[in-house]
Amino acid sequence: MNTALKMRYHRELPKEYKLNQITISKSHNKYFVSLSITYENKALLMSKENLNINKAIGIDLNINDIALSNQSLIPTNSKNFNVAKYSKIFQRLQRKQSRRLLKSKKEKTKLSVNFKKTQQRINKIYEKSANIKSDYYHKITSKLSNEFDLIVVENLQVKNMTKRAKLKNVKAKSGLNKSILDTSFYQFSKMLEYKLTHNGKFFVKVNPQYTSKTCSVCGNVKDDLTLKDRKYICEKCGNTIHRDINASLNILERGLKSFGLGISLEDYKLKAFRVS
Numbered sequence: 001m002n003t004a005l006k007m008r009y010h011r012e013l014p015k016e017y018k019l020n021q022i023t024i025s026k027s028h029n030k031y032f033v034s035l036s037i038t039y040e041n042k043a044l045l046m047s048k049e050n051l052n053i054n055k056a057i058g059i060d061l062n063i064n065d066i067a068l069s070n071q072s073l074i075p076t077n078s079k080n081f082n083v084a085k086y087s088k089i090f091q092r093l094q095r096k097q098s099r100r101l102l103k104s105k106k107e108k109t110k111l112s113v114n115f116k117k118t119q120q121r122i123n124k125i126y127e128k129s130a131n132i133k134s135d136y137y138h139k140i141t142s143k144l145s146n147e148f149d150l151i152v153v154e155n156l157q158v159k160n161m162t163k164r165a166k167l168k169n170v171k172a173k174s175g176l177n178k179s180i181l182d183t184s185f186y187q188f189s190k191m192l193e194y195k196l197t198h199n200g201k202f203f204v205k206v207n208p209q210y211t212s213k214t215c216s217v218c219g220n221v222k223d224d225l226t227l228k229d230r231k232y233i234c235e236k237c238g239n240t241i242h243r244d245i246n247a248s249l250n251i252l253e254r255g256l257k258s259f260g261l262g263i264s265l266e267d268y269k270l271k272a273f274r275v276s
């Protein structure tokens with residue numbers, strides 16, 4: 001093939017690099033070109049000592065927004081990304097497919113051409129919403145990793161364990177939201193991690209327990225805080241704040257503490273288990 005083809009770059013290439021290998025792959029009728037390159041990374045490794053505290057941020061990822069400890073909220077648009085998947089048309093297609101599968105199993109016949117066509121349509125919808133989401137995440141994580149030198153997030157695995165226990169008796173819908181949240185959180189924090197470490201910056205994961213229930217000003221733990229409470233109102237010190245921003249401040253504080261840079265609050269665990 002000698003024709004020039006248009007292609008879309010997912011990332012900028014560095015100014016000087018040595019090309020090692022080009023791999024072309026095909027997925028769902030699309031071609032992907034992966035370039036393996038070697039280049040000199042001139043990013044300066046940051047040290048704990050020269051870290052500017054104003055360039056440190058805590059992030060709390062939620063279904064609807066990403067809360068930052070600098071008091072800002074970034075919409076996740078997660079509902080938009082999943083609109084196609086949970087639309088009536090899509091669900092109708094999936095029901096149709098399962099009926100066809102059942103029929104072919106029962107009658108021991110081969111799957112029809114129409115089955116394959118519908119499956120291609122379904123895959124396309126999945127792929128499209130996944131691509132839009134990952135593009136959007138790339139934009140946010142690039143911006144954040146350029147702007148900040150230390151980013152603190154919650155440790156996903158621990159969060160899973162604590163959430164699973166609570167979710168047992170909650171409606172199936174929350175389970176669905178939760179799975180979206182888990183995969184998104186994982187994808188998002190992986191992107192942040194490689195972008196920050198690539199630039200010689202810091203990425204820290206902290207224990208997620210009580211990040212929502214703890215007051216970011218006085219450290220008081222509000223055990224009756226529910227998911228419905230959008231505002232965190234502290235009875236002890238009067239602090240009134242967006243619940244997710246409150247959490248992001250606690251996340252930042254824990255991250256800084258692990259660097260020996262934090263303002264010392266009493267141990268959140270001691271507070272949480274104290275019977276008042």
Ligand SMILES: [Zn+2]
Pocket residue numbers: 215216217218219220234235236237238239
């Ligand atoms: Zn308080």
